Amino acid sequence: MARIAFFGPEGTFTEQAARSLAGGAELFPVETISAALTVVRKGEADGACVPVENSVEGPVTATLDGLAEDAPLVAVAEALLPVQFSVLSRDDVETVRTVASHPHALAQVRLWLERNLPEARPVVASSTAAAAVGVQRGEYDAAVAAPVAVEHYPLRVLATGVADVPDARTRFLLLRPPGPLPEPTGADRTSIVVAAANRTGSLAELLTELAMRGINLTRLDARPIKGDFGMYRFFFDFEGHVAEPRIADALAALRRRCNNVRFLGSHPRADGVEATVQAGAGNDDFVNADAWVESVRKGELA
Ligand SMILES: O=C(O)C(=O)C[C@]1(C(=O)O)C=C[C@@H](O)C=C1
Known part of the structure; x- marks a missing residue:
């Protein structure tokens, strides 16, 4: 039976999220977020459930830092809990x-x-x-x-x-070692972390690659690169799934501009919100445009 570690001890919000995501897996608590990621990296658990962002207090920095450093892990599912x-x-x-x-x-x-x-x-x-x-x-x-x-x-x-703020929510991730990704649903989220170069406009260039493809960002966070004062990593969450041509094209463009991109997963959104796709920036538009270039190369079209 699969074993999933959760940020505990028993009785945390994270345990509730893990119960909704684990699908019959055995759950066990660990004391810190970093320990939850470590047991997966060591192969002592098949996955880990951790909080990632709260609508009042923002990012859960232990999760972000833990995902940027050490062996890669990817998010395969998320849960959104009212708090x-x-x-x-x-x-x-x-x-x-x-x-x-x-x-x-x-x-x-x-x-x-x-x-x-x-x-x-x-x-x-x-x-x-x-x-x-x-x-x-x-x-x-x-x-x-x-x-x-x-x-x-x-x-x-x-x-x-x-609760000071009505309707406060926390989003949680189910993390696994890299492997097969969940199928795209049309209401997905993709996450990456990028160490943009320290020069004028480098972050703007990355954001422009997404904007040009009509890809809607759902979160942008900066975290310091420890031991390198003044240097930051940027966490992007955006609508869509890497299996989609438009998202694959954007990721390839980001990778061309920056060789320090880490993929953190594509998975269905807990709120079920479907991706907004702009005219001319749908998957068919990307596929058709590639096919047109191919025809030109073959001399079939001009
Ligand atoms: O301590 C818990 O119960 C948690 O699951 C962590 C956590 C968080 O990191 O935001 C989760 C939900 C609440 O927003 C408060 C704490």
Whole structure:
């Protein structure tokens, strides 16, 4: 049976995402995002489920950095979860002085904490569920956790449905070693990371290759190349699948301009949003244009 590691411990949002993506695989928790990627790279797991971006706090940098470095992994599926938190404490806690959670979770409830627990000092934990474990152990007074956490850690529920921003969401990836890709569906996302050259216009040139082909970007993030101050990698997510001629043409153009492009996967979008395709930039247009050039080469057309 396939084994999938998830960013744990049990009771994280990531576990919920992994359950929706794993398709009957055995799931097991690991303590950090980097450990989840490592067990796949070492062959100790067939895949890993990790968060990648949140609609309030933005990119999950441990995931981005982990995908850019070391042996390549590719995303083969994604899940999108609505994020609302429960605030958990122990029965014996009368006044909450410390409230722990993952940094992304604390960022999503900052206003709520200011209004409802003004005396409490926010403390960073490795995940929302790790914060709940810490409350059980007496390390913190309260945890901002996923609603399912209380099923694993029997704590007192101080509040439910906590979220400063209604409709907050986090997107999660199922990562595997490079191998066969999922079939294109028409509502797909492709991800790459590029170390653009340090010269005027190099990023603009890469973006222009996508724009010229009518390819819609869904995310652009920059992360520093560690140990090389002032140098950045750029993470592009865009609509479409590498199996499509228009996307293959764009990737080839990016690769021509920059030999430091890493493919991070093509997979169906969790929100099912179909790619916008501009007039003259559809797959048939690319195939027909190639066929026309071929005919010209053969002397059949002028
Ligand atoms: O700590 C968790 O429960 C996670 O799965 C991580 C994570 C994140 O990285 O954004 C996932 C969803 C929430 O936005 C808060 C934390």
